[in-house]
Each structure stands twice: as structure tokens, then as C-alpha cells.
Amino acid sequence: MSIIEARGLSKSFLQAVKEPGLKGALKHLLVPRNITKIAVQPLDLSIEAGETVAYVGPNGAGKSTTIKMLSGILMPSAGSISVNGINPYKKRMENAAQIGAVFGQRTQLWWDIPIVESFSLLKDIYQIPEPVYRTNLDQFIELLGMSEFIHLSARKLSLGQRMRADLAAALLHNPPIVYLDEPTIGLDVSVKQKIREFIKKINQEQHTTVMLTTHDLGDIEDLCKRLIIIDHGSIIYDGSLSEVKSRFAKSRVIFFQVGSPMPELYEQLAQTDGMKLELQSEQEFSVSFDRYEYTASDVVSRVMRHGEVIDFRMEDANIEQVIKAVYDGNLVLNQSGQ
Numbered sequence: 009m010s011i012i013e014a015r016g017l018s019k020s021f022l023q024a025v026k027e028p029g030l031k032g033a034l035k036h037l038l039v040p041r042n043i044t045k046i047a048v049q050p051l052d053l054s055i056e057a058g059e060t061v062a063y064v065g066p067n068g069a070g071k072s073t074t075i076k077m078l079s080g081i082l083m084p085s086a087g088s089i090s091v092n093g094i095n096p097y098k099k100r101m102e103n104a105a106q107i108g109a110v111f112g113q114r115t116q117l118w119w120d121i122p123i124v125e126s127f128s129l130l131k132d133i134y135q136i137p138e139p140v141y142r143t144n145l146d147q148f149i150e151l152l153g154m155s156e157f158i159h160l161s162a163r164k165l166s167l168g169q170r171m172r173a174d175l176a177a178a179l180l181h182n183p184p185i186v187y188l189d190e191p192t193i194g195l196d197v198s199v200k201q202k203i204r205e206f207i208k209k210i211n212q213e214q215h216t217t218v219m220l221t222t223h224d225l226g227d228i229e230d231l232c233k234r235l236i237i238i239d240h241g242s243i244i245y246d247g248s249l250s251e252v253k254s255r256f257a258k259s260r261v262i263f264f265q266v267g268s269p270m271p272e273l274y275e276q277l278a279q280t281d282g283m284k285l286e287l288q289s290e291q292e293f294s295v296s297f298d299r300y301e302y303t304a305s306d307v308v309s310r311v312m313r314h315g316e317v318i319d320f321r322m323e324d325a326n327i328e329q330v331i332k333a334v335y336d337g338n339l340v341l342n343q344s345g346q
């Protein structure tokens with residue numbers, strides 16, 4: 009059995025419909041009007057131990073709602089969930105011991121006490137044995153570069169410092185499963201990198217199962233082998249990241265280094281639909297092309313007709329194109345990715 013299993017999982021919310029202003033608020037008080045918003049349509053999920061899964065979709069697609077149901081914060085409207093054999097909503101305490109969760113927009117640290125004291129409280133709450141706590145704390149301080157702020161209270165930390173502390177707090181008790189909801193939101197590249205390296209290490213060394221929601225495509229490329237795309241509450245793709253790239257990314261890029269400038273070629277390419285030239289220098293350029301219209305050998309032979317090619321390399325398609333196309337409604341995927 010998979011470590012995370014959901015069958016027919018769904019969630020609806022009752023949303024108040026209010027007219028604007030005080031009059032609207034009063035009217036709603038007297039004659040309340042609500043609509044049912046289906047945040048998550050019945051969905052099935054199976055995630056194996058040790059997997060790193062990106063759970064992505066446009067704003068309002070239902071990502072956080074799914075994560076909240078899987079982590080036991082929200083009760084599903086229908087369906088079943090088993091996380092490491094436990095129903096997270098019914099056995100919240102047991103479930104809390106086996107998961108770590110980071111919600112990028114909120115902190116689970118105590119606001120007014122030093123971070124190291126928050127960690128110490130978590131040690132008692134999770135009953136973490138002293139040697140495990142010491143080893144993890146020392147390792148996390150080092151990996152996440154936390155020594156300079158560990159004695160400050162959460163309220164005094166910058167966003168990047170707070171996120172690192174939150175991540176450490178979520179993993180101190182060695183949970184086999186970790187849910188990360190936008191763990192790198194608003195962070196600079198260097199802190200993002202630290203966080204990604206840390207997650208990678210924990211996954212590789214401890215076999216921790218990672219489920220990550222993010223709008224940062226770099227997080228996905230760096231961390232996740234599997235991609236699940238949700239839109240309007242339904243899963244529209246569930247498969248490997250490499251497969252979605254190779255099957256759905258529309259364009260490919262070939263980088264060339266040539267013996268001498270090729271002005272005629274540059275002019276031709278500028279007028280060819282489905283091909284785009286980008287000059288890096290007189291003798292270095294890239295050609296991106298629509299892979300449904302042209303093959304790589306079409307492009308290479310076209311360049312070779314104009315002179316000597318010293319070197320060329322092809323770059324894999326970018327996941328960004330695929331996801332953007334899905335969000336824009338220009339690409340329809342189904343669960344098998346066909």
C-alpha cells in the first residue's frame with residue numbers, strides 16, 4: 009500500500025454571497041445567501057514512500073485544500089484518506105507525529121520566544137529522544153545556515169530566516185512524510201537554493217516522502233520527479249516530470265557555435281514561421297523551433313548548408329512552457345498524459 013492514499017477525496021465550502029457595502033452586510037445578516045464552492049472534486053491519489061511530488065495548479069485550483077485534508081487540518085466532504093495507515097482527520101495526534109508541514113504563508117513557530125526555545129518545545133511535544141534532537145538540530149543549523157538567528161524570536165526574523173526555521177521545526181521529529189505548501193514563496197535565490205538542497209538531502213538520506221505545492225517552477229525542476237497538475241479541483245495530469253516535458257513542451261532549442269558568421273541564414277530564420285533565432289555573438293546563436301513542425305535534423309542541416317558548424321547542443325524543453333500552456337487553457341492533459 010502507498011504511504012499516501014486518497015480515494016474519491018473531495019471538499020466543498022459554503023461561501024457567503026454578499027452585496028458590497030454596509031447595506032449588503034446587513035441584508036446578508038437578515039437573509040443569508042450562500043453558494044457551495046467545490047474546491048476539490050472527487051480525486052484519487054497514491055504516493056509511494058520516498059517520492060518527491062510537485063502538486064501544482066493555478067491560483068484557486070484546490071492545492072492547499074488537498075494538502076490541508078491530507079494533513080488532517082480539514083475534514084473532507086467525501087472520500088477516504090490513509091496516510092501511513094492512519095486517517096489524518098480522525099487520528100490527528102497520531103497523524104501529527106508522522107508528518108511535517110510547512111505553510112509558506114504562516115508560521116508554526118511561537119512568535120515571541122527565541123527559535124531555539126521553539127525547537128526545544130517541539131522536542132517535548134513530539135517526545136524526540138535527546139540524541140536524535142541534538143543530531144538533527146546541529147545538522148539543520150549547519151545546512152540551513154541558522155546560527156546567526158537561532159537566538160532571536162520569530163517576530164524578529166526576515167522572511168527567509170523564518171522559512172528556514174519553519175522547515176527545521178517541521179522536520180525535527182524525523183517525520184516520514186512532509187507537506188510543503190509554497191516553501192520558497194518570496195525568498196531570494198540564495199535562500200531558495202539552501203532550502204532546496206536541504207529538502208533534497210532529507211529526501212535522499214531519510215527517504216522522506218515530499219509533497220510540494222509551489223508556483224516556483226525552479227522548485228519543481230530541482231526537487232520533484234513526479235508532477236501532479238490540478239485545475240478547477242480535478243487532477244488533469246499525474247506522471248513523471250520528464251515525460252510531461254518531452255511529450256508536451258512545444259519548442260526545443262539548439263545552440264550552435266559556427267566557424268564564421270552566417271548572415272543569410274540569420275535573415276532566412278527571421279522569416280521562417282516556427283523557428284526563432286537568438287544571436288549570442290557573431291558566431292554563437294540558438295534556434296528554438298516548434299517540434300511538431302520541424303525535427304532537430306531539419307534545423308541542423310539547414311545551418312550546415314551555410315558553413316562550418318564547430319559545435320552544437322540541444323536543450324531539453326522547459327517545464328515552464330507546459331505549465332503555462334495548461335494554466336492558459338491551451339493544453340489539455342488527461343491523467344495518462346495523452
Ligand SMILES: Nc1ncnc2c1ncn2[C@@H]1O[C@H](COP(=O)(O)OP(=O)(O)OP(=O)(O)O)[C@@H](O)[C@H]1O
Nearest residue numbers: 021022023045047066067068069070071072073074
Ligand atoms: N475556508 C474556505 N471557505 C470558503 N472557500 C474556500 C476556503 N478555502 C478555500 N476556498 C476556496 O476553494 C478554492 C480552492 O482554494 P485553495 O486555497 O485550495 O487553492 P490553491 O490551489 O491552493 O490556490 P493558491 O495557489 O492561490 O494558493 C478557492 O476557490 C477558494 O476560494
